Amino acid sequence: MKLIGAYSSPYTRRVAITLRHYGIAHDIKKVTPFGDTKAWLRRINPVAKIPILELDDGEFVTESQVILDHLDTLVPEGLRLTPSTGPQRRKIQNLCGIAAAAVDKLVSVLYEFHFRPIDKVYKPWTKMCDEQTADGFKWLNARLSDRRFFGSQITQAEITAAVFWQFAVEKRARFCERMNCSQLQALSEELEQTEPFLATTPEGPIRDGITLGTRD
Numbered sequence: 001m002k003l004i005g006a007y008s009s010p011y012t013r014r015v016a017i018t019l020r021h022y023g024i025a026h027d028i029k030k031v032t033p034f035g036d037t038k039a040w041l042r043r044i045n046p047v048a049k050i051p052i053l054e055l056d057d058g059e060f061v062t063e064s065q066v067i068l069d070h071l072d073t074l075v076p077e078g079l080r081l082t083p084s085t086g087p088q089r090r091k092i093q094n095l096c097g098i099a100a101a102a103v104d105k106l107v108s109v110l111y112e113f114h115f116r117p118i119d120k121v122y123k124p125w126t127k128m129c130d131e132q133t134a135d136g137f138k139w140l141n142a143r144l145s146d147r148r149f150f151g152s153q154i155t156q157a158e159i160t161a162a163v164f165w166q167f168a169v170e171k172r173a174r175f176c177e178r179m180n181c182s183q184l185q186a187l188s189e190e191l192e193q194t195e196p197f198l199a200t201t202p203e204g205p206i207r208d209g210i211t212l213g214t215r216d
């Protein structure tokens, strides 16, 4: 199978980390969703977003949560990062959902400042997005105990929270500092030292792509 995306995209990165965690052989085609590659992406994903997983039979799977769900089906139940049934599945998916919503709002603000002329940025809206991002991350932080959401095991919730928090800190260092999310920070620092995270360090600018800048 082939992962299409870039490690600088947190949605792509959590899929790449999961592929490595499971030891699933794959290729990666590095593309960003803007610039010259946009037209090509539209042909395989109608909304031209990354990540996309190309299966061996040529089928394209989109949306990181859907891709992760597929990857889970490829490993035995006991190894799954999200169980196939039960309350634990719901809890992990809820944590991942809040983490995704928080980072979606952060990305919206990055896009607002990147694509809109600076005098046209609508500050009340970016402020509301920032509040939603901060509330989401603080909510996750409050549910972590000793860097875990449940007991001592690593689940998709820890992976997703760590990846999305790292992205937020990289793009909005001072904003994240003000959130005081020490548990998320400790989780991120721990997991960034593991092989799947080290092997997927967000890359610098990709040729023909657009890299979003950082903000306070």
Ligand SMILES: N[C@@H](CCC(=O)N[C@@H](CS)C(=O)NCC(=O)O)C(=O)O
Binding pocket: 008, 009, 010, 011, 033, 034, 047, 048, 049, 050, 051, 062, 063, 064, 065, 100
């Ligand atoms: N809900 C999607 C979000 C994916 C997403 O927003 N990816 C960004 C890159 S980080 C993208 O492709 N943006 C292009 C665009 O919005 O046109 C997922 O979880 O896969």
